[in-house]
Amino acid sequence: MNNRAEQLALDGLAPRKRRRRTPAEKIPAARMPIARVMIDVQATHLGRTFDYLVDEKSSEAAQPGVRVRVRFGHKLLDGFIWERAEHSDTPSSSLRFLERVISPRVVLSKRMREDVTRIADMFGGTVANILRVAVPPRSAKVDREYVAGDKSLKRRSEELSAMLADPDLKGFARIESSYAGARELRDALNSKTYANVVWDNLPGPRLWAKDLAWAVAHALMIGRSAVVVLPDMRHVADMARSLAAYGLKPFAPSAAGNGVWSGDVATLEASMPPELRYRSYMAVATGAVRCVIGVRAAMYAPVEGPALFAIVDDSAYQNADGLMPYANARDVLQLRAGEHGGVFIAAGHARSPLSQWQVEHERHAIQLHALSAVAKDATPWTRWLNREELSRLADPAIGARVPHTAVSVINRALKTGPVLLSVPYRGSGTVLACAKCRRQARCSRCAGPLLQMPDSAAQCRWCGYAAVHWTCRECGCDRMRAVRVDAEGTLRELQGLFHGVPIMVSTPNQPRGIIEDVAGKPQIVIATPGAEPRVVPMRPAPGGEAAGLSSTYQAVVILDAWTSLYALGIDARIDALTAWMRAAALCAPRTRGGQVLLVGEADPALAHSLVVWDPRILAAREVEEREETVLPPTVGAASVWGDRRAVMTALDRIGALTGDLAVLKIDDTDRADDVGDTDDAGDTDEDMEWPAVLGPVPIAPELGLNRTLEGSQDRVRAIVRVPWRRSAELAKRLRVAVCTHVAGREPGELRFKINPKDVL
Structure with a gap:
């Protein structure tokens, strides 16, 4: 012992040793331990x-x-x-x-x-x-508040049905007079059985939100919950505004400032502050709030009973989760609606191929499509200015990016209101097209897009098949040309066409970003898809008439339609139609002089769907072509990617190379079993067979700071196709294969995605 310790001991000041606490003995629960x-x-x-x-x-x-x-x-x-x-x-x-x-x-x-x-x-x-x-992270503060707040919130929920009275008086009369199938929708909402509804919306600023708000209000009135998934927060704001027209208040702190939250509509979104997200989630989980709107994360809203599950623009890329297991909002909502005995609604201006396929094969699918007379009056006058039409009009500027006919329409429209010019996203890429008819070059084996290889024949991006002795399916030409899709410089070019006219640019790529609203006065608005500003009517001047009362664009011009011919995704045409219809929906109807111009070459089915405002045309064409090429949604599919050796081992383990999944067999029974319609089963004498696996094809290496990232040099992707009735089995086998790969600490990346949006 040193001198200091000895002195402390003599003085009685030595530190006491802490006694170790004996942990309290835990006794297992007497019941359910x-x-x-x-x-x-x-x-x-x-x-x-x-x-x-x-x-x-x-x-x-x-x-x-x-x-x-x-x-x-x-x-x-x-x-x-x-x-x-x-x-x-x-x-x-x-x-x-x-x-x-x-x-x-x-x-x-x-x-x-x-x-x-x-x-x-x-x-x-x-x-x-x-x-x-x-499930959002827990907030202890919210848990403490809910002890006192649950009862008041539940009382508000109970008052909701009485407050709504009869939403039919506000919305159903208009919906019934506009859409075929409106009564079937109301009957489905009133029943306690599952129903699948496909709703093709009419054009008009926020009209889709007004229509869907009626369905939500009707569900709440009869005591049910409602979940609506939207593609972005701009759509969420539009939906909240339409619900407010029925007296539904957003879930928010009370005006009294006493810390009490109340409301009827909760927003769920992954980027919300943790405390706010947890508060909204618990309000729904306790049944205090029965209406949920939001982007992709809202698909997991903890609602009970036969609720309404709706999604807008179900084919949008935002609906796919970016984290394993890459769940898709449409599939999640439809699954939950089926399990709850609720109603699933896929709404939007364009119809996805999956919705069309289900409508064609399900016995009890409900379609809401605009009545012909109503659609004619509600839609703008739409024209497709391709080379053939411009020749018929003897346009002196054939071949120009903005032909003389379009310039004349824009100048006339500017006399009474604003004009929207919709331009493609910025970016560039190189694709192969037919040298004669300019259609995108497709693989003769799987119809995938062809990729130019450095020192060999063109190769399919999907299955890797070499395009030897290729001929165009449309015109028979055997020559291809590289087409560079480049939208850079678009904005500067358009700004130079119209002098003396106010021009605004709305795009996420500029410092100002997306412009939410513009005044309803003569001006040109240039916007990329998804960034189109809404038109706000101008207020009248003091003591005078309004300078402009328009809440719509007088003309919408969609430029560079030809870029839709060279997009690579399997849903490229559907995505293009969605973007075009979303822009055209902001235009005034033809009864008020509204015009929409589609400028450039495009697929005839795609252009015709926009011109006559009938998304069923393109959707039916998509389903027909995918049945011929055996691609989703006519079959179940999974994308498997990662290290080449890991991918090939996984494909072998699930039986996709030499096992029972190696050959894809499709007959009418396979196509009907999953949708409950077997009346036509057995019409074919023999099954059709195809290879189940497409690929594998190389994935471009990931680049870091001027070098290729380690482990990304030999990455490949393959597509596995199965009949719909074996989709669950495919998911299970792939999960087991990944488990074996991870548990065995086998080298290399290995991932998979069920029902991918793009088979690339």
Whole structure:
């Protein structure tokens, strides 16, 4: 002992040794002592529940659906109790107690836990993968507030039906007089059985939101919940405004400033502040708020019962989750509607191929399409100014980017209101096209787009097949040419065409960004798809008449239609029609002089769908072509990508190379089983057979700072196709293959996606 310690001991000031506290003895609960916990572990091979003991003191709080903390290995992790049980297959000596119940509030109801499990199985992921996106992080502050706030919110929810009275008086009369199938939709909303509805919206500023708001208000009036998934926050704002017309208030703090939240419509979005997102989520989970709107994350809204599940522009790329297992909002909502006995609505101006395929094959699918007389008066006068039409009009500027006919229409429209010029996204790329008819060059084996290879024949981007002795399907020409799609310089060129006219540019690529609203006065607005400003009527001058009362564009000009011929995605034409119709919907109807011009060459089915405002034309053509080429939605499919060796091993493990999935067999029975229609089964004498796998084809290496990133040099992608009735089996086999790959610590990247939007 040193001198300092000796002196302290003599003075009686030596520090006391701390006694170690004996941990309180935990006693297993007398009833249901086992908690099966879904832990927040994203590894695919650990995607299951793990058993833990429940202490008697926390047994009452440790209910299924609550958030808990457990020890997993050497770490403390969060998780959810999935269920309670009397016994466990795990040896009692290996069981640990729950560390603690983080909150006694039930975050996941039984119905929600079942939905999450089915979604994970559908996409070949784990429950933990879905929970990571579906359930927001906990806020202790919100949990404390809800103890006092639940009752007041629930009272508001109970008052909702009485407040809405009869929304039919506000909206249904207009909808019934505009759309065929309106009564079938109302009957479906009133019933307690599943219904699939495809709604082709009429043009008009925010008219789609007004139509869908009626369906939401009707569902709330009869005591049901409603979930609406929208492509972006601009659409969310439009939907909230239309719901407000029925007296539905957004979920927000009360005006009294007492910290109490109230409202009827909650917004769920992944980028929301954590506290706000958790507050909105819990308001829906407790049944206090029954209407949810938002972007992709809203598909996991914890609603109960036969709710209304709706999506707008279901083919939009924003609907696909970017995290494993890459769930798609449309598939999730339709799955939940079927399990809940609710109604699923796919609304939008353009109709997706999947909606068209279901309409053609499902017995009880409901279509809402505009009546002919109404569509004629509500739509603008639309013309397709391709080379043939310009020749017929003897246009002196044939071949110009903006022909003389379009300039004349723009100048006339500027006398009474604003004009919208829709231009393609900025960017460039090189594709192969027929040297004679200029149509995109397609593979003779799978109809995929062809890619120019450096020192060899052109190669298919989808299946890797070499395009030897290629001929064009349209004109028979055997020569190809490279076409460079470049939209740079578009804005400067258009600004130089009209002098003395105010010009505004709305695009995410400029410092000012997207312009939300413009005044309804003569001016030109140049915008890229999705960035079109809304038109706001000008206020009248004091003591005088309004300078302009227009809430629409007098003319909409869609430039560079030819770029749609060379887009690479399988949904390229549908995406183009969606963008064109969205812009054209902002134009005044023909009864008020509104005109839409489509300038440039385009696919005839695509252009005709816009001209007559009938998305069924292109959707039916898409389904017909995909049946011929055996591509989704006529079959189930999965995209598998990663290291070449890992991909080939996975394909072999699932039986796609030499096993029972190696050959794709399709007959009428396969096409009808999944949609409940077998009346025509057996019409063909023999099954049609194709190779199940397309590819693998190389993926471009990922580039870092002037060098290729390590591990990205030999990456490939393959497509596996199966009949729809085997889609769930394919997802399960791929999940097992990835589990084997990860658990065995095999080298290389390996990922997959079920029902991808693009088979590239």
